[in-house]
Amino acid sequence: MAIFDIAGNCTVVPDTVKTDAGVAGAGTLLSYIITNCISLLLSAIIVLLGLRKSTSAPICRKLLIAFSDQQIITGIGIQSVGLVKMSTMVSYHFFIIWLLSLLSTATNLATLLALVNDFKRDWVLRWLRQFFMLVNMFLGVLSGIFILQTVMKNLEPRLPIACVWTVESRGTRSDAAISIAGTIAVIALQVIVFVASTLYLHARTNPRWLKSVQVVGLIMLLAMGIGATARVVMVSQAFGKVPDGVNLVGPSEKDWSYGQLLPLLLLVLPLINLVEVLRGEVRVPENKVDHQDGMEELLGGQGSGVELFQPNPIWGK
Structure with missing residues (x-):
């Protein structure tokens, strides 16, 4: 039996598992990895320049928010695909989705750290970011629980991930303790980081220790x-060695096609915005907030007249 039925048969273990380049293909993986690397680099540049108070880095800011928005949407999307297909998707592909969601989370939080003052000045951007952070955290924790159950029950690698709630445990693996501790730590960290990020995003002060x-x-x-x-x-099959027992069959996840090239082509879109900024077609005002040692004035206050925190007009937060 090479494929699963739509209901997810948990009594018969298939001999093989079909490849899924849409989840674990080389182009898909590279798009997440490259976006994460670029976003972390841009965030570091913005934070470093903020420490030196040399420039507001408008070009880096525009690029960073473009990459971040793209990454968080694709991160939520791929996690949704994994949960929808959990009756047919094996733990190998589901685990890769979870790892990609961690890259998406890292990209999103790095952007928040670097551009927090930009989000504070616009309540729409602030609450949109908050909403996407909540959805991403919820999906990440839910996926992490599936991964945790897979490790605890030592699920047969060729069974659908949904079977983890119905099959009996096969005993523990030799590395089960480390895997369980690591998975629990990541799940807990996601919740803690979400709470801390929420407080950070909605803070009305800008102390020196920030x-x-x-x-x-x-x-x-x-x-x-x-x-x-x-x-x-x-x-991953695309770059490494598939775990023992998965027995992938079908087109290799290393193969390149238009579906694998498309995620990489989408990375060009933020670069087009960069050209527009450099050519002066889009004017990005200087961010004066990062040059200040503290947030001295709020909306309606006295001083420079710069709006540092724009409250939500509906309920004032």
Whole structure:
């Protein structure tokens, strides 16, 4: 039996698993990895320039928000696909989706650290970012619970991920303790980071220690991105070695097609915006907030007249 029925048969273990280049293809994986690397680099540049108070880096800001918006939407999308297909998708592909969602989370949070003052000045951008962060966190935690159950029950690698709730445990693997501890830590970290990010995003003050939070946060997100990237490269057929027992059949996930090229082509769109900025067709005003040591004035206050935090006109937050 090479494929699963639509209901997800958990009593018969298939001999093989069909490849899924849409989830684990080379182009898909590279698009997430490249976007994460570029976003972390741009975030680091913006934070560093903010520490030196040399420039507001309008070009880097525009590029960063473009890459971040693209990454968080694709991250939510690929997690939704995994959950919808959980009756047919095996744990191998589901695990790759979870790792890609971690790259999406790292990209989103790095953008938040670097551009928090930009979001504070516009309540629409602020609450849109909050909504997408909530959806991404919920899907990430839900996917993490599936992965945790897979490790705890040592699910047969050729069964659908949905079977993890119905099959009996096959015992524990030799590395089960480390895998369980790591998965729980990542799930807990996602919740903690969401709460901290929410407070950070809606804070009306800008104390001096905020710069330290940006630096430490970027270092942690860099480690998260490196870890997720390394794991994706190691376990994927596109770049590494598939875990034992999966037995993939069908077109190789290393093969390139238009479907694999498209995610990489979409990375060109933010670069087009960069050309527009450089040519002066789009004017990006200087961000004066990052040059200030503290947020001294709020909406309706006295001073420079710069609106540092724009409240939501509906309920004032």
